[in-house]
Amino acid sequence: NAGVxxxxxxxxxxxxxxxxxxCAQDMNHNSMYWYRQDPGMGLRLIYYSxxxxxxxxxxxxxxxxxxxxxxxxxxxxxxSAAPSQTSVYFCASRAMRTGAGYTFGSGTRLTVV
Amino acid sequence: SQxxxxxxxxxxxxxxxxxxxxxSYKTSINNLQWYRQNSGxxxxxxxxxxxxxxxxxxxxxxxTLDTSKKSSSLxxxxxxxxxxxxxxxxxxxxDMRFGAGTRLTVKP
Numbered sequence: 509n510a511g512v513x514x515x516x517x518x519x520x521x522x523x524x525x526x527x528x529x530x531c532a533q534d535m536n537h538n539s540m541y542w543y544r545q546d547p548g549m550g551l552r553l554i555y556y557s558x559x560x561x562x563x564x565x566x567x568x569x570x571x572x573x574x575x576x577x578x579x580x581x582x583x584x585x586x587x588s589a590a591p592s593q594t595s596v597y598f599c600a601s602r603a604m605r606t607g608a609g610y611t612f613g614s615g616t617r618l619t620v621v
Numbered sequence: 622s623q624x625x626x627x628x629x630x631x632x633x634x635x636x637x638x639x640x641x642x643x644x645s646y647k648t649s650i651n652n653l654q655w656y657r658q659n660s661g662x663x664x665x666x667x668x669x670x671x672x673x674x675x676x677x678x679x680x681x682x683x684x685t686l687d688t689s690k691k692s693s694s695l696x697x698x699x700x701x702x703x704x705x706x707x708x709x710x711x712x713x714x715x716d717m718r719f720g721a722g723t724r725l726t727v728k729p
Contacts, residue, residue: 512663541717543719548721549721550709550719550720550721550722551664551709551719552719553717553718567718598663598664600663600664609654609666609669610654610656610664610666610711610717611666612663612664612665613663614662614663615661615662615663
């Protein structure tokens, strides 16, 4: 099925460990996004990529890095995980046309202990 | 920030009733979007209204936009238990910002 695929779905890390969250979309969308969602809160933008080859910081970029590997894939890396990064991470993509809605993945639930 | 803020934070109604949620934002926008999130799932795009539109319909959804008041409302008519979810508004030309959402519970 067409859409946004995130891997893994669940992950437990120890403080200080690193990991990369993967995201891929097969809708030929230009823009891709990483959000985090904490309990009872809305989504906060971490990083986004308006088009292949570009990345920009969002509201809460500290502690994260991203790579827009190609048009399909946009990865999020935690270099040294901290308990404050325990959250659900969502990847989304959007077509370039004005007013296009976002398509979201099903999320990665990350716990840092 | 162009973050939308939803009101109320929580809403509980009986099946068949209408549900109205509101969204306020701070800066000029190109469009405003509403999303639904079922528990533990990703967000699903419901409807988009452009800044030059005042009202838009999609099935049982009705969205209004008042740019002079920087506010929008989402009306769900004849609600169903399956409408139980959190609803978010989002604004921004490219880097979409979301509010904390309205948690809607529809009791059968």
